[in-house]
Amino acid sequence: MKSQSQIVSRTLVRLHSSWAVAACGVTLLMCVSGCGSTPAAWFRPNMVEATKQRLTPDQERQVSTVMLAMFGTPDAPVAPPETGLDEAKLQLAAGPVHSDIVGRKNGLYREHCAHCHGVTGDGLGPTAAFLNPYPRDYRPGVFKFKSTERSDKPTHEDLVRILHNGIPGTSMPSFALLSPPKVEALVEYVKYLSIRGETEIALMRAFFELDDEAQGKLPETREFLVDEVLTPVTEKWKSAADALIAVPEMASDLDLAASIAKGKELFYGDKANCVKCHGPTALGDGQANDYDDWNKAIVEVSKEVKSGLERAGETSTSGMDSEALAEHRGQLAWLDKFGRVLDGGDALRPRTIQPRNLRHGIYRGGRRPLDLYYRIHAGINGAPMPAAKGTVPPEEIWHIVNYVKSLPYELDGELGADRPMVAKDRF
Amino acid sequence: MNLPTIHWPHALACLLVGVTAVLLCFGALVTTYDAAMAVPDWPGTFGHNMFLYPLKAWLWGPWDLFLEHGHRLLGALVGVLTLGMAAAVWRRETDATLRALAVAAVLLVVVQGVLGGARVLLDDKTVAKVHACTGPLFFSVAIAIATLTRPPRLAAAKPELSATGGDDVLRPDRWKAVAALSTAPWVTAGLLGAAYVQLVAGAQLRHLDAAVDANTFRWLVALHLAGALLVTVLSIVATGTCWWLEAGAPRRLALMILVLVGCQLLLGAGAWVVSWGFPADWLPQSWTPAQATVARSARGAAVVTGHVVLGMLILGASVVLALSTWALRSSQRPGLGKERAFA
Numbered sequence: 132m133k134s135q136s137q138i139v140s141r142t143l144v145r146l147h148s149s150w151a152v153a154a155c156g157v158t159l160l161m162c163v164s165g166c167g168s169t170p171a172a173w174f175r176p177n178m179v180e181a182t183k184q185r186l187t188p189d190q191e192r193q194v195s196t197v198m199l200a201m202f203g204t205p206d207a208p209v210a211p212p213e214t215g216l217d218e219a220k221l222q223l224a225a226g227p228v229h230s231d232i233v234g235r236k237n238g239l240y241r242e243h244c245a246h247c248h249g250v251t252g253d254g255l256g257p258t259a260a261f262l263n264p265y266p267r268d269y270r271p272g273v274f275k276f277k278s279t280e281r282s283d284k285p286t287h288e289d290l291v292r293i294l295h296n297g298i299p300g301t302s303m304p305s306f307a308l309l310s311p312p313k314v315e316a317l318v319e320y321v322k323y324l325s326i327r328g329e330t331e332i333a334l335m336r337a338f339f340e341l342d343d344e345a346q347g348k349l350p351e352t353r354e355f356l357v358d359e360v361l362t363p364v365t366e367k368w369k370s371a372a373d374a375l376i377a378v379p380e381m382a383s384d385l386d387l388a389a390s391i392a393k394g395k396e397l398f399y400g401d402k403a404n405c406v407k408c409h410g411p412t413a414l415g416d417g418q419a420n421d422y423d424d425w426n427k428a429i430v431e432v433s434k435e436v437k438s439g440l441e442r443a444g445e446t447s448t449s450g451m452d453s454e455a456l457a458e459h460r461g462q463l464a465w466l467d468k469f470g471r472v473l474d475g476g477d478a479l480r481p482r483t484i485q486p487r488n489l490r491h492g493i494y495r496g497g498r499r500p501l502d503l504y505y506r507i508h509a510g511i512n513g514a515p516m517p518a519a520k521g522t523v524p525p526e527e528i529w530h531i532v533n534y535v536k537s538l539p540y541e542l543d544g545e546l547g548a549d550r551p552m553v554a555k556d557r558f
Numbered sequence: 559m560n561l562p563t564i565h566w567p568h569a570l571a572c573l574l575v576g577v578t579a580v581l582l583c584f585g586a587l588v589t590t591y592d593a594a595m596a597v598p599d600w601p602g603t604f605g606h607n608m609f610l611y612p613l614k615a616w617l618w619g620p621w622d623l624f625l626e627h628g629h630r631l632l633g634a635l636v637g638v639l640t641l642g643m644a645a646a647v648w649r650r651e652t653d654a655t656l657r658a659l660a661v662a663a664v665l666l667v668v669v670q671g672v673l674g675g676a677r678v679l680l681d682d683k684t685v686a687k688v689h690a691c692t693g694p695l696f697f698s699v700a701i702a703i704a705t706l707t708r709p710p711r712l713a714a715a716k717p718e719l720s721a722t723g724g725d726d727v728l729r730p731d732r733w734k735a736v737a738a739l740s741t742a743p744w745v746t747a748g749l750l751g752a753a754y755v756q757l758v759a760g761a762q763l764r765h766l767d768a769a770v771d772a773n774t775f776r777w778l779v780a781l782h783l784a785g786a787l788l789v790t791v792l793s794i795v796a797t798g799t800c801w802w803l804e805a806g807a808p809r810r811l812a813l814m815i816l817v818l819v820g821c822q823l824l825l826g827a828g829a830w831v832v833s834w835g836f837p838a839d840w841l842p843q844s845w846t847p848a849q850a851t852v853a854r855s856a857r858g859a860a861v862v863t864g865h866v867v868l869g870m871l872i873l874g875a876s877v878v879l880a881l882s883t884w885a886l887r888s889s890q891r892p893g894l895g896k897e898r899a900f901a
Contacts, residue, residue: 170769227681229595232604234620242592243853245768247834257766257775262834297850302835304853476771493848 172205172227172241174198175251177270177331178477182469183432184335193349194334197356202327205241205250213357214326214365217319223312224320239313240320243306252324254425255476262302265479268425269321270328272364273513276496281509281518283374284367290318292497300493322368329364376508378501379525387533394534402522403507403531408486408515413538415488424513426481433473433481439466484514492539503532567650570643571704574663577639578697579870581632585693586866588629589764590859593622594686600675603627608634633671640667643703651707659703666696683767690761694754694873701877738802742883745799746808749792749815750876756785757869764866786826789872793819796879808882815875818868825865832858 176198181191203209206226210216228238236242241250247266249256254268267274276293277285294314297305306314337349337360349355397403398413410416422430443463448456472478487495496502496511507528510518519528588594597603603611608630616627640663647660673689676682759782766775793816800812830837832855836846851858 170767172769227595228592229598229681230593230620230622232598234596234623236596236620236622241768246766250769255772256768257770257772258834260772260776261779261837263837297852299848299850300846301850304835304851305849306853308852308854476773479772491846491848493846 172250174202174205174327175249175253175255175477177253177328177335178472179429179432180332180335182465182472184338185465186335186338187347190338190347190349194331197334197349197351198327198331201330201356201361202323208320208323210323211357211361213361214323215369216323216326220316220319221323223316236313239309239317243309244317244321247302252321252328255479260479263482264301264423264484265425265482266302268328269325270332271424271513272325272329272367273424275511275513276502276506277509277512278376278505279371279374279509280376280520281512284371286371286375287318287322290321291315294318296497298495299498300491300495326361326364326368330361333360333364376505377525378504378508379529381500381529382526385529390530390533391537393527394530394532394537397523397527397531398534403519405531409489410486413489415486417486419485420483421515422481423484423515426484429473429478430481432469436466436469436473440470489535489538490541500529500532500536503535504528507531507535565650565707565709566646567643568704568707568709570639570646571700571707574636574639574643574700575697575704575874577632578636578700579874581629581636582693582697582870583863583867584625584629584632585690586863587859588625589686589690589866590863591622591625591854593625594677595681596620596622596626597630597678600678601630603630630674633674637667637671640664640700643700647703647707656703656706659699659706663696663699663703666692666699670696683765686765687761690765691758694757694870697870698750698754698873698877701874702881705878705881734802735804738799739883739887742796742799742803742808743880743887745792745796746812746876746880746883749789749796750873750880752785752788752792753869753873753876756782756789757873759785760866760869786823790819790823800879800883803883803886805882805886808879808886811875811879811882815872815879818872818875822865822868822872825861825868828861829865832861 176191176195181194186194201209201211208221208225210218210221223235223237224240226238226241228236228242230236245256246258247256247262248254248269249259249266252269254266256266259266272284274285274289276298277283277289279286279289291314293303294306294309294317296307297303306317309317334349338347341347341349398405398409399411405413406417408415408417408419408421439462443459443466446459448459451459487493492498494503494506496506506516507519507523508525509520510516519531523531599605601608606612608627611627616624644660644664648657651657651660670689670692673685673692677685677689759778762778763775763782766778793812797809797812797816800808803809832851835851
């Protein structure tokens with residue numbers, strides 16, 4: 132029997148040439164790992180809107196310059212006083228993740244949110260494409276789950292509630308373990324990104340209304356930038372607390388069984404017509420070919436680009452004068468640019484929205500009866516879910532709420548007009 | 559009564575492996591909690607000498623500070639242990655490659671320390687990625703030294719690591735053992751390489767900067783999934799190959815790695831779920847939990863950190879397995895030619 136040292140020695144000799152190969156491989160791997168530097172955090176311009184508004188490169192630059200002056204950078208955000216945002220909270224949420232001298236953590240947005248929602252709040256973070264539904268794009272200022280009327284902004288408390296509870300059935304987690312000041316800072320930063328995004332869109336759309344004297348350049352005066360562009364955006368946020376949905380109290384002597392029966396009638400009836408999308412069995416198997424507003428915007432511009440390219444392909448340039456030819460070429464260049472914007476990381480592949488399966492008992496906007504009341508009363512902003520307000524009396528909305536709340540527990544009986552529920556539907 | 563003598567290179571190397579494992583756990587937790595910048599200066603801690611930082615402020619301070627400062631203290635301890643181990647190897651071992659490994663360990667621990675400092679001073683995630691790749695590399699070297707410095711007394715207690723393979727009488731299925739003996743070293747070396755590459759890919763995902771584009775993340779996920787497939791296949795092949803070896807230790811080790819890889823796949827899926835919820839595209843809606851996942855929960859952190867730590871364990875076990883199979887090959891082949899084996 133050979134001694135251990137002999138075996139070790141022989142093993143090492145055999146491995147000797149392998150060491151060199153392994154060392155080279157490891158070095159290569161580490162070089163690949165460390166190649167390039169960390170990209171600097173920056174606010175990505177809204178290229179879909181810019182291209183839609185046919186902005187020239189100079190106009191895009193002007194918007195970027197104005198935005199930088201008004202709102203600063205991801206590392207050093209600035210909140211114009213008109214926004215009413217708390218700068219101290221913004222500083223806590225902005226910038227790279229680090230602890231300050233008293234051990235308080237800064238950079239909360241980049242720690243908790245930016246990987247999905249993106250540094251800009253455009254819903255284009257690195258993980259976004261993998262998630263369904265896609266993370267919210269804050270820039271249009273549209274939020275789904277709130278206690279205000281459909282077209283109004285959410286209240287501060289609405290956003291706090293979403294952060295606290297998360298959104299069940301989606302990738303949005305609950306941040307219930309974060310301290311209240313941290314949640315407050317994150318909500319403030321989300322509002323900042325939303326106001327910033329809406330202001331950018333308003334600036335881009337303002338080019339369309341310029342007269343010839345402006346020579347394609349926005350006025351950079353306080354009157355224009357603050358009074359005409361920023362203030363209309365911020366006013367909506369400030370007035371959100373006054374736009375709360377008035378909820379009638381549910382009758383204390385309500386007969387629940389009768390209420391559920393009435394709610395079922397409304398669910399399948401023409402007035403509420405919930406059955407159209409949620410399906411006859413309430414499994415979410417109704418109309419499912421619609422999009423939410425964010426995806427719809429991309430679908431529409433994609434169609435526009437596609438049909439524009441088809442038309443351009445069919446157009447003969449042989450009989451065109453120089454002016455028409457220049458216009459034709461300009462149109463082709465625009466379509467080409469739009470195609471590149473849509474495919475180049477400024478938009479996600481559109482997905483249809485799936486109506487909620489009401490038999491799972493998973494309610495994204497909150498499971499309280501009050502939350503369901505808000506959803507049914509005002510609909511879901513940005514989604515095809517319409518408002519029952521105006522068609523169903525406020526007191527009767529409670530009947531629908533009661534019926535919807537009973538659906539996960541409806542184990543037998545006739546569920547739909549023409550389709551009984553079977554085990555495979557449930558699971 | 560004769561007291562057993564301590565074989566210092568092996569004892570120190572084993573101690574180094576143990577402390578490094580704890581260090582790696584702390585490092586993984588630092589990344590999970592994004593606590594790398596909890597202490598803004600380096601090599602000091604909030605202006606104090608690192609070793610004189612008040613114990614109370616460390617233990618009763620913020621969780622991020624506890625992790626980061628603890629990581630630094632453990633790093634310093636590993637540095638000192640590495641120097642001691644290298645000195646012992648240099649003094650007691652004569653083999654040039656073993657000595658070279660000890661020198662490599664010293665160099666790696668110094669580089670790793672500097673990288674850790676640079677990560678803080680530059681606040682750069684790219685440096686963090688390289689730091690995360692060097693850690694497992696150092697761990698592998700430490701384990702290799704601990705394995706190769708094993709004293710003869712211990713080896714004799716477990717002859718399968720060093721024995722010549724038993725009797726020279728050929729059994730009917732002996733040819734399988736011989737074939738396995740020539741294949742196993744390469745398969746296990748491949749497994750070792752794949753396990754390391756997988757850790758490198760995982761480090762890229764763990765230190766993902768929010769400013770990178772979606773395509774980068776997509777490619778990294780694809781690379782990590784491909785790596786998982788490769789490690790799984792190689793661990794199955796390694797187990798299958800080692801099964802025919804006459805020595806029991808590699809067989810048991812390969813089986814253990816296979817079980818660890820199975821657990822690792824589950825933890826990997828779990829890490830996705832606790833980070834981003836159930837993938838709605840691929841699973842039935844009814845699988846969706848009624849509650850949203852809770853960010854920064856202890857359970858979530860345990861799953862994500864456990865995934866990293868288990869990856870390190872698989873790497874470490876792969877080092878031992880690869881060395882065992884190479885040692886078997888070295889010890890058995892010269893006395894058992896192919897012609898004879900297949901006769």
